[in-house]
Amino acid sequence: QVQLLESGGGVVQPGRSLRLSCAASGFTFSIYAMHWVRQAPGKGLEWVAVISYDGNKKYYADSVKGRFTVSRDNSKNTLYLQMNSLRAEDTAVYYCAKDRASFGIGEIDFWGQGTPVTVSS
Amino acid sequence: AIQMTQSPSSLSASVGDRVTITCRASQDIRDDLAWYQQKPGRAPRLLIYSASSLQSGVPSRFSGSGSGTDFTLTINSLQPEDFATYSCLQDNSYPYTFGQGTKLEIK
Numbered sequence: 747q748v749q750l751l752e753s754g755g756g757v758v759q760p761g762r763s764l765r766l767s768c769a770a771s772g773f774t775f776s777i778y779a780m781h782w783v784r785q786a787p788g789k790g791l792e793w794v795a796v797i798s799y800d801g802n803k804k805y806y807a808d809s810v811k812g813r814f815t816v817s818r819d820n821s822k823n824t825l826y827l828q829m830n831s832l833r834a835e836d837t838a839v840y841y842c843a844k845d846r847a848s849f850g851i852g853e854i855d856f857w858g859q860g861t862p863v864t865v866s867s
Numbered sequence: 868a869i870q871m872t873q874s875p876s877s878l879s880a881s882v883g884d885r886v887t888i889t890c891r892a893s894q895d896i897r898d899d900l901a902w903y904q905q906k907p908g909r910a911p912r913l914l915i916y917s918a919s920s921l922q923s924g925v926p927s928r929f930s931g932s933g934s935g936t937d938f939t940l941t942i943n944s945l946q947p948e949d950f951a952t953y954s955c956l957q958d959n960s961y962p963y964t965f966g967q968g969t970k971l972e973i974k
Contacts, residue, residue, distance in 0.1 A: 791954055793963040805961040853901040853958045857910035
């Protein structure tokens with residue numbers, strides 16, 4: 747069965763960096779695009795970024811463009827999110843999520859359980 | 868960015884009721900819309916993709932319709948486990964955008 751296990755969250759000061767990881771199992775990771783989605787406390791879902799199955803295409807939300815970088819290592823079945831210049835408004839639970847269609851980019855069909863990130867001094 | 872306006876923001880209903888939730892896109896997104904269910908402290912779950920296709924394993928009381936800018940999620944004969952928050956997602960163009968969510972509560 748599909749499993750996505752996020753790690754790397756925690757408390758970080760404004761302006762600092764954090765890298766999230768997502769270990770995937772139960773499916774052929776290398777043929778699916780992968781997404782990051784976040785949810786601030788008590789708020790709705792916010793899409794953050796997507797990376798194509800081969801890592802050649804990356805797209806970001808305007809709110810994180812230039813600060814966050816999504817990457818993947820298909821040899822390790824792992825997705826990453828490098829978050830720089832963190833702000834208080836980046837405080838959220840960050841979900842790793844799998845795309846539904848192989849070799850394309852479409853909707854999200856499976857989510858991890860999330861890792862919390864708190865940006866506070 | 869495409870804006871997704873979801874309504875209502877909250878809804879009270881009883882077991883057995885039929886409920887409808889709407890999402891409106893700020894521009895034509897064809898049928899590039901998905902619906903998700905989320906319970907407190909849990910990850911979202913895909914219910915509907917491509918506006919009207921039922922995800923495998925999702926009960927048939929859930930259905931989706933619409934295309935272009937107006938979309939609907941309908942839940943027939945509400946069950947106790949259906950009380951949750953529902954959100955739409957447009958995957959037509961980047962950045963993807965979610966509706967603000969509809970919290971479905973027990974009356």
